[in-house]
Amino acid sequence: MRTILLLLASNIFMTFAWYYHLKHEGWPLWKAIVLSWGIAFFEYLLMVPANRLGYAGGFSAFQLKIIQEVITLFVFAVFAVTVLKEPFHIRYLLAFALLLGAVYVMFRK
Template sequence: MRTILLLLVSNVFMTFAWYGHLKHTGVPLWKVVLISWGIAFFEYCFMVPANRLGYMEGFNGFQLKMVQEVITLTVFCVFAIFFLKEPLRWNYLVSFSLLLGAVYFMFKK
């Protein structure tokens, strides 16, 4: 559970680092890059321990990556809807459910 929570927090930081500037197109690109790097530092402060703990607690590398991708998409969906004010279309939901199927098979023995 610690791994999942740390991954969740890290993905919130990374989503803002990668996409938060889209609402601020008037800011020069070089400033956006520096600000994004600063935000990404905090993402790493959560992502690296999440992966270390997860690996030590029994996740393998493939499982950690798949869980991280699902968390990333979940965080991004919330971000896109509420921050970017973009609609959530049916085909996005279908794509997301297919990825959830991939996670199911990733953990299948």
């Protein structure tokens, strides 16, 4: 569970690092890059331990990656709707369902 919580927290930081600057079109590119790198530093402080703990705890690297992708999609969807004020379409739910199918396939014995 620690792995999942660390991955969730790291993805929140990374989503802000990658996309928050889109709200600020007037910022110069260098400012967006410096801010993004500053935020991403904290993402790495969480992502690296999450992957090490998960790998040592029995997850394969492939499993860790697919978990991370599902978390990323969920975090991004919440971010896009709440922070960027983008509309949410039903096709996004279908895409998410397909990704959950990938999780099922990844963890199936």
